[in-house]
Amino acid sequence: MKNVETLASIDPVWARITREARQAVVQEPLLGGFIHTSLLHHTTIECALAYRTAMKLSSGEMSEQILREIADEAYSSDPEIGLAARADLVATYERDPACHRFLQPILFFKGYQAVQGYRLGHWLWNHGRTDLAYFFQMRISEIFGVDIHPAARLGRGIMIDHAHSIVIGETAAVGDNVSMLHSVTLGGTGKEDGDRHPKIGNGVLIGAGAKVLGNIMVGHCSRIAAGSVVLEDVPPKTTVAGVPARVVGAAGCAEPAITMDQLLSGEEI
Structure with a gap:
């Protein structure tokens, strides 16, 4: 209980996500493996997003492992990316009437997922890794139907509904x-x-x-x-x-x- 309370005080967004994830596993056991690997196996929202983004954007051209290492590096290097991800998630929950839990955008909403992928591509662009940033843009467009140039500048609390x-x-x-x-x-x-x-x-x-x-x-x-x-x-x-x-x-x-x-x-x- 103490660990749960500590987590909630340090990061209430992630604490709520993990609480909802445990409830979701009970309600729908067939999704247990998916929810565990996507959320409950991770210690922070940054780790979970790195995993989810890598899984969604990986292909025969770029492995999940390489993309996850890139994402982990970006989140570790720039805490603003994780803070923006939290703001985007709360914005989606508050503004989208179809969003009833914090875990939904991370697991199911392509608008949220596309913006988080863009944020990693933008980090790459700002660090001079333009070709890799273009790769992120290409894969985000192919997977989510959202085409955001990595040089574009997006603030916090962005909500893209339906995202087609x-x-x-x-x-x-x-x-x-x-x-x-x-x-x-x-x-x-x-x-x-x-x-x-x-x-x-x-x-x-x-x-x-x-x-x-x-x-x-x-x-x-x-x-x-x-x-x-x-x-x-x-x-x-x-x-x-x-x-x-x-x-x-x-x-x-x-x-x-x-x-x-x-x-x-x-x-x-």
Whole structure:
């Protein structure tokens, strides 16, 4: 009991994950081996994520062992990666109504898993290991359907729901506590070089199928309606919608990325 209490005080996120994992084994014994190897055999969330990422991204071209060693090195070298992983997990739990336990994103949610893979690729990119970073990008795209350039910058508390056909370009920057749904593109507008991708502020909600194109700024706590094509700067705390997108009203709440409210009111329309 003392060890459990100590773990909870040091890392409450990992303590909750392991508690849920033990309960899950009792409820579904057929998944016991999977849950033990993925979670209960590890001492930290970093170790578990290194194992899960290596298992998902390994192939005949790159073994699970090599990928796990790379992941272990990244987590040991930069504690921020593990802290961001915890923030992403809590964000997913709080914002996705389909997420009922902390263990679900690590085991089952490809949006969460893809972002954690990106974070390792970004670490490689920042350490000059660009070809290996591109390998991570390629495998994440192949396995999860999420294409995030390893040079892109993502903050903490990122939640990508459903995570199908996500594209985030090389010079894109995404702030903290951002939520986006499937088929979102943060892309360029052509073949221009240099800084050519969007900058997304903190607390932004990006609806399904939205395309944000070019070196533009999406202000803090704004909201982009599903299916919109955004080609110009978005003021903070506003809602934009349409093709091309235009301001249709206020954001509707102080933190749209957390409430996940995507409905436009009659006044906005």
